[in-house]
Amino acid sequence: MWDYTDKVKDYFFNPKNAGALAEANAVGEVGAISCGDALKLMLKVVPETEIIEDARFQTFGCGSAIASSSALTELVIGKTLTEALEMTNQDIADFLGGLPPEKMHCSVMGYEALQAAIANYRGEEWHDDxxxxxxxxxxxxxxxxxxxxxxxxxxxxxxxxxxxxxxxxxxxxxxxxxxxxxxxxxxxxxxxxxxxxxxxxxxxxxxxxxxxxxxxxxxRGFVKAPEEPKPAPAAAPMISLDQIALVPPPSSAAPSASGGLTMLKKIRLVEETIEEMRPYLRQDGGDCELIDVDGNTVKVKLSGACVGCQMSSVTISGIQERLAVKIGLPFRVVPV
Structure with missing residues (x-):
C-alpha cells in the first residue's frame, strides 16, 4: 500500500488557503460533484503586475484532492500569471513529495483549475467539459x-x-x-x-x-497483485476469479449454500473481509460497515464519500470479489 508523505497528510489535515476569497478576480471551476471530484480555485491578481497576491480553494473529493488543491494555492501565490501558466500537474505532485499513481488525477485537476482561472481573468474561454x-x-x-x-x-x-x-x-x-x-x-x-x-x-x-x-x-485495493506462481496441490485445481461464482459443487457432494460453514463462522469471515477493506475506503474519505448477513446476501452501509459516489458500484463489486476469494462462496453484497 502506498505510504502517503508527511506533507500530503499535513496538507489534508491542515489545509492551507481553504475557503472563499471575496476579492477574487480570477475563478476557475473544474470537475463535478456527481463525478466524485470538484475544485473551485479563486485568485486575487494585481492588475498592474499580474502577480497572484492571494489564492483560495474549495474542493470536493478525497484527501489527495484536498492536499493537491492546498498545495496549488501555495505554489501560485507570488507568481505572475505567465509563471503560473508554466506550471504542470507534476509540479503539484512534486511539491507534496509524490502522490500514489491512482491519485495523480488530483494534481491534474489542480492544473486544469489554474488554467481555467487564468483564462477567466483574461476574459477567455476555458473548456473543461x-x-x-x-x-x-x-x-x-x-x-x-x-x-x-x-x-x-x-x-x-x-x-x-x-x-x-x-x-x-x-x-x-x-x-x-x-x-x-x-x-x-x-x-x-x-x-x-x-x-x-x-x-x-x-x-x-x-x-x-x-x-x-x-x-x-x-x-483500489480490492484484489492483490499476482504473486509468483506456486504449484497447487493435486486436489485443488486452479480456478480463475471470473469463474469462481460459476463453479458447481463436486458431483459426489450435495450442493451446499454454506460450503460447510456455520452461520457464525461465515459472519466472522465476512466481518474480517470488510475490515480488511475499510482502510482503503477511508483513504478516499469513505467507509463501509457490515449490517447483516442473510444466507449468501451481505448487507452493508456505505458512508462518507462512498455515498452517491460514481464508483460505489465498483466498491460493491470489489467486496463481492474479495468475499468470494476469501470464503470460497459467491456472495451478493447489497448497500442499505
Whole structure:
C-alpha cells in the first residue's frame, strides 16, 4: 500500500488557503460533484503586475484532492500569471513529495483549475467539459481534450496511466475503445514530433480490457497483485476469479449454500473481509460497515464519500470479489 508523505497528510489535515476569497478576480471551476471530484480555485491578481497576491480553494473529493488543491494555492501565490501558466500537474505532485499513481488525477485537476482561472481573468474561454472534443468517459465527464493534455504533459503510454491521471476508464469501461484510440493517436503524434521514442508509444491492441480491469481493482485495493506462481496441490485445481461464482459443487457432494460453514463462522469471515477493506475506503474519505448477513446476501452501509459516489458500484463489486476469494462462496453484497 502506498505510504502517503508527511506533507500530503499535513496538507489534508491542515489545509492551507481553504475557503472563499471575496476579492477574487480570477475563478476557475473544474470537475463535478456527481463525478466524485470538484475544485473551485479563486485568485486575487494585481492588475498592474499580474502577480497572484492571494489564492483560495474549495474542493470536493478525497484527501489527495484536498492536499493537491492546498498545495496549488501555495505554489501560485507570488507568481505572475505567465509563471503560473508554466506550471504542470507534476509540479503539484512534486511539491507534496509524490502522490500514489491512482491519485495523480488530483494534481491534474489542480492544473486544469489554474488554467481555467487564468483564462477567466483574461476574459477567455476555458473548456473543461466535452465542448473541447468528444466526451470519452461518461462516468467521470472526461473529454478528449483533457486526455490529450494529460498524455502529452506526462508522456503517458498505457491505458492504466491515463486512468490514473484523468480517472477516465475507472468506472464501467465502455469508453475503453475511445481511450485506446486517443492514446494511440497522441502517442503517434508525439513520436513524429520527437517527443517520444517509437518503441515507447502505445499501439492499438496493446492491452486488453481484462488487464485494465485487473489493474483497476489492484489500484483500489480490492484484489492483490499476482504473486509468483506456486504449484497447487493435486486436489485443488486452479480456478480463475471470473469463474469462481460459476463453479458447481463436486458431483459426489450435495450442493451446499454454506460450503460447510456455520452461520457464525461465515459472519466472522465476512466481518474480517470488510475490515480488511475499510482502510482503503477511508483513504478516499469513505467507509463501509457490515449490517447483516442473510444466507449468501451481505448487507452493508456505505458512508462518507462512498455515498452517491460514481464508483460505489465498483466498491460493491470489489467486496463481492474479495468475499468470494476469501470464503470460497459467491456472495451478493447489497448497500442499505
Amino acid at each position: 466535452h465542448e473541447e472534443g468528444a466526451l470519452l468517459c461518461k462516468c467521470f465527464g472526461v473529454d478528449e481534450g483533457m486526455v490529450e493534455r494529460a498524455v502529452r504533459m506526462n508522456k503517458l503510454t498505457t491505458i492504466e496511466q491515463v486512468t490514473a491521471f484523468t480517472k477516465a476508464g475507472g468506472g464501467c469501461l465502455t469508453c475503453f475503445d475511445g481511450l485506446e484510440a486517443c492514446l494511440a493517436k497522441v502517442n503517434a503524434e508525439m513520436v513524429a514530433e520527437g517527443l517520444l521514442a517509437e518503441h515507447e508509444a502505445y499501439r492499438l491492441g496493446g492491452t486488453s480490457q481484462a488487464v485494465v480491469k485487473q489493474k483497476a481493482r489492484e489500484m
